[in-house]
Amino acid sequence: MAHPVLAALALVAGLLLGHPASAAPGTTPEWAQLSAQQREILQPLEREWSGMEPERRERWVAIAQKYPSLNAEQQARIQKRMRFWVGLTPQQRAEARELFKQLHQLPPEKRREVLQKWVEYEQFPPELKDALRAAREKK
C-alpha cells in the first residue's frame, strides 16, 4: 500500500472532488448530457435548465431517479407542478416546505380535514379569499 500520508491525501482529494457541493458551477449535467429517460421526465424544465444552479440541477436529477417508483397520479402531479416550483423564489420554496412538513406530521384524520378545507377554500368567492389574506397579513 502507498504511504499512509499519501493515502490520507488521496482520501481528502477524493472527498473534495467527488462531492457534488464542491463541484464548480457548470460541471453538473447539461441538458444534452442527461439520459433520454431523464430528459423525458424533466421535459417541463428544458428551457430553465441552462440557467439553473448546479445544486438545483442535481436535485432534479435525484427526483428524476425516484420518479419511476411513483404511481401514475403522483407522476402527473409532478409534471404539472415542476415549472411552477422552479419559478418560485428560494424563500417561497422554503415557506412551502415548512408548511408541508408541518401538515405532514398531522394524524391522518387531521390531514383529511386539511384537504377538505382546501376544497372548501377553492369554492370561496374572490372577496372572501382576499379578506382572509388581508387578515393573515395583519398578523
Place this chain on the structure above:
Amino acid sequence: MNENPSGARIARYLDDSVADLEPRIVRRLEAARERALDRVRERAAATSVGTSGGAARLAGPSHPFLQRLALPMAALVIGVLGMYLWQQHNAAPAESDEIELLADELPVHAYLDKGFQQWLTPSLQR
C-alpha cells in the same frame, strides 16, 4: 584471486606495523573500532524497523517530517469526513421533502396561499 595487490600490500604493512605500536594506542584503536561497529549495528536495526510496516515507518527516526505531518493530516481527514457526512445527512431530507411535496394531494400554491393559511389556522390550533 589477486584483484587488488596494492591493497593487500598495504594491509600487510599495517598488520606488521601494529606489532610496533604501544599497547595504549592499540587499546584506543580497539575501542574506536567497537564504537564504529556499534553505530553500524544501530543503523541496520533502524532500517529494518523502517521497512517492516507503515506505522513503524512513521514512528521511525528517519521520517521526522512525515511524523510531524501525520497528526494534522489525520485531523484534516476526520474533519473533511465529518463535513461530508453532515452535508449528506442534511441534504437528503430536503430532497425527499421536495419530491413528496410536488407529488402531494395538496397543490404547491396551496402551501403559499395566505388566505388558505388563515382559513386553516383554527383547525391546526384545535
